Structure formats: C-alpha cells, structure tokens
Amino acid sequence: QQANLVKTIDQVVLNSWGEVSAVRYEVGETLLQNLQAYLLLCAEQAGGPFELIVRCFSSFRARAIEDRVKALFYEARSVLFGPDHQVRSVRYIIGLGKSFYLIHAANKQFRFELFETQDVLFERLRRVEGSYLPIRFDSYALEHETVLKTALAMNEPDLIQVFYVYQENEIDLYVLDEFGGLLKGSLPRQDESIMQSAVFSFLSTVLDRRQLSMAHHHHGVMPTVALYAVSESQGDIHTRRIKRIDLLEAEPVHAFANYAGDTLHYDFHALGKDFSYTEYGDQQFAAL
Incomplete structure (x- = not known):
C-alpha cells in the first residue's frame, strides 16, 4: 500500500575504540534523517569495515521492515559511493510512501529534495544540470517503470540517447541528455522510419545551432545522438541501438x-x- 511504516529510529554507533554513541530520530521523516547520518558515517569511514545491523521491535511486519531498511541503506551506499569509496556524482531517488526523495552529494554533505508526486519529480529531472549527473532509482521505486530503469542504466555522458517503445496507439519516448537529464513523453503511433528520421533530424538541428552559437564563445564537446528501439517480452526488456537512420525528405x-x-x-x-x-x-x- 506504499505506506512508510518506520516512525522512530534509535541509532547506536560503536567505533573501533569501543566508544558508543546514540541518537534518537522521532520527529519528521526519521528514515531519511537516519539515512543521511549513515551516509555521512560511510564518507568518514572511507571504505573501512562498516557493519550495519537493523532490528525492529514492532509486532507488525518487523522482519519485513528490517529487511527493507537494511537493503535501502546498503543500496544507497553502493550507488552514492564508487569502488574507490569516493562519493559519486549521481542523483539517487527513493520512493517513500507516495512521495519521492532525491539524494545527491554536495560540498561533502548529502542533500535531500522532496517531491510529493511523480509528475513533480519528472519535471525536476528535466532540469538542465551543469555537469553529468546520472539518475538511479531505488529498487522499490516505480517498479512498473522497467523501460525507464533500463534506459537509465545505459546512460552515458556526451551522448543524447532516445529510447522508444511502440504501444498500441502511441510511441513512448525516454530522452536522456548529455548531462543525465530525463525527458519522458509520447508521440502518436506512426511509421518507425519516419519517426526515427524526424527525431534524429530535430536533435541534429538543435546541436548544429548550439555549435554555431558556441563557436563564438568557447569550444566544448558536442554530444552525439543515439536511438534505441525497446521491446518487452515475457517480462524481459530488450534494447537495440539503431545503427542506420534513413533521413527522409519532407x-x-x-x-x-x-x-x-x-x-x-x-x-x-x-x-x-x-x-x-x-x-x-x-x-x-x-x-x-
């Protein structure tokens, strides 16, 4: 039912010197407050041994709550920290109840942004960033958006990627820009070669105009455009990069x-x- 069952949290930290500290979270969004503190501890630990134990003493779904909280904290750590234990430049999105939280690192802190609805979240993800900031959703957020999560996992810098899925009456589009920004929309169903030509021509024209305006100021790396056909079969997502796009005369x-x-x-x-x-x-x- 997408309900957040975590109300209060007691965080107990035991360090390698045997010192114990305790903090209680009981006001506001306690789970996010505790996750923020946990990520800061991970940053301070710099890859050393760090064991996380989660215990829930509720009489209602205690084991499920333990497993979910532990999985969430570990996944956040794996997404926001690289193999070298350095903080990654990435936007991590958690679904909490019917709301969403976006987490990203800034100035050695972990910032949280709240979005009350899915529409407001996607409006935020369209915003242009000054550097490459890929998007990752937590495993339980938007579970039905399998195509979106597949596209995000394939995101690359310096590349504008268009993923399209043919539905009965429309074409679903997922566009990722060179900075990791996301645009999600749809087009009326039409011939595939015409759609490919129109989308590729439009984006190429945009890039040509941008390159002309940039030439007077500075030389930057111009992204290239890639299109991917996406299909779903028996729950599996298949992507195919379109290697040949026939530009049609209009x-x-x-x-x-x-x-x-x-x-x-x-x-x-x-x-x-x-x-x-x-x-x-x-x-x-x-x-x-």
Whole structure:
C-alpha cells in the first residue's frame, strides 16, 4: 500500500575504540534523517569495515521492515559511493510512501529534495544540470517503470540517447541528455522510419545551432545522438541501438489561419493542392 511504516529510529554507533554513541530520530521523516547520518558515517569511514545491523521491535511486519531498511541503506551506499569509496556524482531517488526523495552529494554533505508526486519529480529531472549527473532509482521505486530503469542504466555522458517503445496507439519516448537529464513523453503511433528520421533530424538541428552559437564563445564537446528501439517480452526488456537512420525528405506544407467567428481553422497547401477546412471539414488532415 506504499505506506512508510518506520516512525522512530534509535541509532547506536560503536567505533573501533569501543566508544558508543546514540541518537534518537522521532520527529519528521526519521528514515531519511537516519539515512543521511549513515551516509555521512560511510564518507568518514572511507571504505573501512562498516557493519550495519537493523532490528525492529514492532509486532507488525518487523522482519519485513528490517529487511527493507537494511537493503535501502546498503543500496544507497553502493550507488552514492564508487569502488574507490569516493562519493559519486549521481542523483539517487527513493520512493517513500507516495512521495519521492532525491539524494545527491554536495560540498561533502548529502542533500535531500522532496517531491510529493511523480509528475513533480519528472519535471525536476528535466532540469538542465551543469555537469553529468546520472539518475538511479531505488529498487522499490516505480517498479512498473522497467523501460525507464533500463534506459537509465545505459546512460552515458556526451551522448543524447532516445529510447522508444511502440504501444498500441502511441510511441513512448525516454530522452536522456548529455548531462543525465530525463525527458519522458509520447508521440502518436506512426511509421518507425519516419519517426526515427524526424527525431534524429530535430536533435541534429538543435546541436548544429548550439555549435554555431558556441563557436563564438568557447569550444566544448558536442554530444552525439543515439536511438534505441525497446521491446518487452515475457517480462524481459530488450534494447537495440539503431545503427542506420534513413533521413527522409519532407515536403513543405503551408498553413493559413482563418477565423470563423470565434473558432480558428487552418487551410493547408501542399504539392500544388489546397486542403481547405471548408471543403474537407473533419477529414482535412486525413486528406492532407
């Protein structure tokens, strides 16, 4: 039911000198407060032996709570620290109840941002970052977003990656920019080669314009564009990088706006023929 069952936490720390310290968390989001303290201890420990013991004395689902808290803390540690035990530049997202918390390291501290809904979270993840900051979700957050998690695991710097999935009536798109930013959306279902050509041409044009504007200021590394077809079979996600994209020629269509009272309509002209709203009505686009 996505309920957070952790209410209070007692943190007891025993160091290698035999000293014991204790802190009680009982106000606010206690689990996140304790996780923050745990990550700071991990940073101070710098890779030394560090055992974590979790005990829950509730009469309701005690073992499940123990396992979940321990798994969460260990996973946060593995994501936010590299093999050399140095802090990684990464955004780690935890699902807590119906809310989400984004954790990232800044100035030797671990910062938390709260997002009340999934829509607000995705709006934040679209924001441009100044450096490469990949996104990782905790294993229990957005469990149904298997394609998204697969795409995020394949994210690379200096590369704009477009992952697309054909559904019955639309195409789901997941776009990761060169800084790890995420844009999630959909397009009406259409011919795959036309979609590939349109998306690739659009992004290439954006990069060409950016390169022209950058040339007057400084020389930076320009990202390249990669498209991936994604499919799902029996619960498994399969990705295939599109190695050949045929750029299709587009015929120009001219649109003329007309008001009929307070209603706005368009008349179109293409390939030497007119497609007026007066003549075609609701079948105008189909005819065009």
